Amino acid sequence: xxxxxxxxxxxxxxxxxxxxxxxxxxxxxxxxxxxxxxxxxxxxxxxxxxxxxxxxxxxxxxxxxxxxxxxxxxxxxxxxxxxxxxxxxxxxxxxxxxxxxxxxxxxxxxxxxxxxxxxxxxxxxxxxxxxxxxxxxxxxxxxxxxxxxxxxxxxxxxxxxxxxxxxxxxxxxxxxxxxxxxxxxxxxxxxxxxxxxxxxxxxxxxxxxxxxxxxxxxxxxxxxxxxxxxxxxxxxxxxxxxxxxxxxxxxxxxxxxxxxxxxxxxxxxxxxxxxxxxxxxxxxxxxxxxxxxxxxxxxxx
Amino acid sequence: xxxxxxxxxxxxxxxxxxxxxxxxxxxxxxxxxxxxxxxxxxxxxxxxxxxxxxxxxxxxxxxxxxxxxxxxxxxxxxxxxxxxxxxxxxxxxxxxxxxxxxxxxxxxxxxxxxxxxxxxxxxxxxxxxxxxxxxxxxxxxxxxxxxxxxxxxxxxxxxxxxxxxxxxxxxxxxxxxxxxxxxxxxxxxxxxxxxxxxxxxxxxxxxxxxxxxxxxxxxxxxxxxxxxxxxxxxxxxxxxxxxxxxxxxxxxxxxxxxxxxxxxxxxxxxxxxxxxxxxxxxxxxxxxxxxxxxxxxxxxxxxxxxxxxxxxxxxxxxxxxxxxxxxxxxxxxxxxxxxxxxxxxxxxxxxxxxxxxxxxxxxxxxxxxxxxxxxxxxxxxxxxxxxxxxxxxxxxxxxxxxxxxxxxxx
Numbered sequence: 001x002x003x004x005x006x007x008x009x010x011x012x013x014x015x016x017x018x019x020x021x022x023x024x025x026x027x028x029x030x031x032x033x034x035x036x037x038x039x040x041x042x043x044x045x046x047x048x049x050x051x052x053x054x055x056x057x058x059x060x061x062x063x064x065x066x067x068x069x070x071x072x073x074x075x076x077x078x079x080x081x082x083x084x085x086x087x088x089x090x091x092x093x094x095x096x097x098x099x100x101x102x103x104x105x106x107x108x109x110x111x112x113x114x115x116x117x118x119x120x121x122x123x124x125x126x127x128x129x130x131x132x133x134x135x136x137x138x139x140x141x142x143x144x145x146x147x148x149x150x151x152x153x154x155x156x157x158x159x160x161x162x163x164x165x166x167x168x169x170x171x172x173x174x175x176x177x178x179x180x181x182x183x184x185x186x187x188x189x190x191x192x193x194x195x196x197x198x199x200x201x202x203x204x205x206x207x208x209x210x211x212x213x214x215x216x217x218x219x220x221x222x223x224x225x226x227x228x229x230x231x232x233x234x235x236x237x238x239x240x241x242x243x244x245x246x247x248x249x250x251x252x253x254x255x256x257x258x259x260x261x262x263x264x265x266x267x268x269x270x271x272x273x274x275x276x277x278x279x280x281x282x283x284x285x286x287x288x289x290x291x292x293x294x295x296x297x298x299x300x301x
Numbered sequence: 302x303x304x305x306x307x308x309x310x311x312x313x314x315x316x317x318x319x320x321x322x323x324x325x326x327x328x329x330x331x332x333x334x335x336x337x338x339x340x341x342x343x344x345x346x347x348x349x350x351x352x353x354x355x356x357x358x359x360x361x362x363x364x365x366x367x368x369x370x371x372x373x374x375x376x377x378x379x380x381x382x383x384x385x386x387x388x389x390x391x392x393x394x395x396x397x398x399x400x401x402x403x404x405x406x407x408x409x410x411x412x413x414x415x416x417x418x419x420x421x422x423x424x425x426x427x428x429x430x431x432x433x434x435x436x437x438x439x440x441x442x443x444x445x446x447x448x449x450x451x452x453x454x455x456x457x458x459x460x461x462x463x464x465x466x467x468x469x470x471x472x473x474x475x476x477x478x479x480x481x482x483x484x485x486x487x488x489x490x491x492x493x494x495x496x497x498x499x500x501x502x503x504x505x506x507x508x509x510x511x512x513x514x515x516x517x518x519x520x521x522x523x524x525x526x527x528x529x530x531x532x533x534x535x536x537x538x539x540x541x542x543x544x545x546x547x548x549x550x551x552x553x554x555x556x557x558x559x560x561x562x563x564x565x566x567x568x569x570x571x572x573x574x575x576x577x578x579x580x581x582x583x584x585x586x587x588x589x590x591x592x593x594x595x596x597x598x599x600x601x602x603x604x605x606x607x608x609x610x611x612x613x614x615x616x617x618x619x620x621x622x623x624x625x626x627x628x629x630x631x632x633x634x635x636x637x638x639x640x641x642x643x644x645x646x647x648x649x650x651x652x653x654x655x656x657x658x659x660x661x662x663x664x665x666x667x668x669x670x671x672x673x674x675x676x677x678x679x680x681x682x683x684x685x686x687x688x689x690x691x692x693x694x695x696x697x698x699x700x701x702x703x704x705x706x707x708x709x710x711x
Contacts, residue, residue: 039507039510040507042505044372051516052516054512054515054516055515055516055518056515056516056517056518056522059512059515061510061512063510064510064511064513065511065512065513065514065515066372066375066505066512066513066514067513067514067515067516068368068372068395068398068514069368069394069395069398071364071365071394072364072365072368072395075330075360075364075365075366075368075369075372076368076369076371076372077372078330078358078360078365078369078372079328079330079368079369079370079371079372079373079374079375079376079380080372080373080375080376080505082328082330082356082358082369082373083327083328083372083373083374083376083377083378084376084505085356086327086328086355086356086378087327087376087377087378090327090354092377093377093506096507096508097506097507097508098507099505099506099507116361116362116365117361117362117364117365117368119361120360120362120365123361124358
């Protein structure tokens with residue numbers, strides 16, 4: 001376990017020059033995840049923003065990559081993992097050639113379309129990592145509402161309008177609990193603003209066979225209508241307001257890895273983001289803001 | 302070198318399973334769907350009993366199953382999987398995807414009509430929907446052929462000038478559940494024909510990082526890879542001929558890209574595929590007894606499409622009739638269009654008639670075959686080709702009227 005950001009490895013597994021948007025919180029989270037995982041990995045990707053990290057003939061990764069489709073990255077991971085095991089067992093591949101199999105998907109795939117294949121992979125106790133970069137909407141298609149979109153968010157398909165001033169009326173799915181109900185050995189939420197926490201969580205699950213699942217809160221400047229330079233700030237505010245709890249579940253037992261000493265009001269997190277601006281202007285929607293604060297209060301009780 | 306042979310009464314499904322067992326397959330991601338399930342049950346049993354050294358995993362859908370099959374193949378193991386009908390449709394997105402990965406695994410499809418209405422018996426709308434995906438396609442008439450085609454399919458798919466996945470197709474119920482005497486080849490001889498899998502193309506390992514299945518931006522890049530697939534698929538034509546020749550030398554039976562039945566002196570040719578060809582052959586035999594010079598051309602290799610062989614087989618005939626056991630709603634028979642395309646630029650081409658029959662396993666009666674034969678001869682003598690016909694008998698219509706009355710719609 002490390003204590004300080006100074007203890008993070010300098011070694012990078014993902015090199016600069018990706019086509020990701022400036023200030024992409026998901027990319028920052030991924031960078032820290034890959035630092036922790038090392039270079040012997042194969043990333044199995046589902047359709048989403050990060051599919052465009054590897055555009056022929058370039059890849060920013062030192063490791064391998066397989067793009068599948070939107071719904072089935074965990075199934076691709078199953079095929080790769082099983083094949084590696086078979087080759088090693090049959091003596092056709094040296095154990096030194098083995099790879100960690102890492103699923104990488106956005107929230108659209110994780111919360112919605114790929115839920116069935118993820119459920120299957122966890123159920124089969126597949127030995128793999130899953131990193132979901134959660135920017136709380138379908139980002140790659142221009143920010144439409146997904147199962148991860150929080151209550152009150154403006155998206156391309158939940159525009160605040162006269163008939164519905166709230167934006168999204170639906171609540172974000174609790175993917176952590178959906179995954180936890182499958183009893184995976186390790187499961188955690190992470191944030192790009194807390195790289196030490198990321199490193200320690202990967203350290204903690206190292207060596208555990210079976211699913212090791214991570215949901216990364218991912219500020220998205222174009223979708224959230226925030227300034228790229230402020231992504232780390234919003235990620236941090238989400239933790240400090242209690243909106244994004246940093247936690248883990250080792251064999252099902254939930255533990256929070258950071259409990260804010262004093263919770264900041266959610267308003268601090270919401271009011272500066274374009275996607276929640278309609279809750280404050282032109283008319284302050286007191287009920288909705290209160291509703292969001294109460295959800296957070298209820299969670300932490 | 303024929304070796305010691307044993308013959309057993311096997312269903313089509315069991316024949317496929319035996320083909321897989323003999324092929325030293327490493328990995329089988331599976332998902333049950335009628336009528337292919339017997340294939341994966343047999344394989345699972347053999348693996349559990351230690352008679353096959355392979356990994357077996359039941360996936361959460363055909364979409365996941367085809368993904369896992371492609372990903373495992375891309376990692377360097379020999380893979381088999383099986384599906385049917387709705388399952389093939391459910392996994393459809395991944396058919397295009399994995400063939401683009403250029404992974405040489407083999408999949409059995411046991412044909413079954415597509416919903417709706419939901420049904421069980423065969424037709425070929427399922428498999429023909431996959432005709433443009435990049436998969437090679439071999440269509441079988443008999444149980445022996447189904448077993449043998451698995452061995453041939455691996456040789457074809459794994460050839461370094463091909464490297465595409467292959468589908469071996471057979472009809473649900475009519476072949477999947479019909480027992481025929483099948484010769485199970487000796488495993489050692491199979492191994493000479495199909496050695497254990499040692500891929501030399503791209504696959505994942507720590508010392509060789511690579512990005513596969515990556516996005517491309519720009520039509521010229523996309524087209525380049527698509528054209529490569531097309532050319533590789535076409536390469537399979539000449540490779541098929543070499544492989545089937547070698548198969549014949551090894552096992553004493555051979556399979557052309559197409560099969561001719563009583564074709565040599567035929568003036569009229571019936572064109573069919575899969576197990577219903579057996580009905581067509583019986584009808585041709587009956588017609589021959591009446592002195593009619595009719596033969597049958599059975600399409601076996603559907604992708605790549607053996608245009609040259611089809612043109613050759615139809616050269617100098619008076620008329621030909623395609624029985625499509627499929628329907629492109631709003632257009633008609635799919636194979637009819639493909640055959641017409643093959644013949645169009647021929648100076649001396651037979652008249653070409655189109656019939657739709659056998660949908661959802663509907664029988665094709667003697668009377669319907671006689672009707673087709675008459676139509677061919679009549680077209681030739683008058684020069685008028687009739688409109689495409691949907692085969693249906695009066696007795697079937699009467700029965701349908703009765704059922705409608707039962708349903709309160711009479």
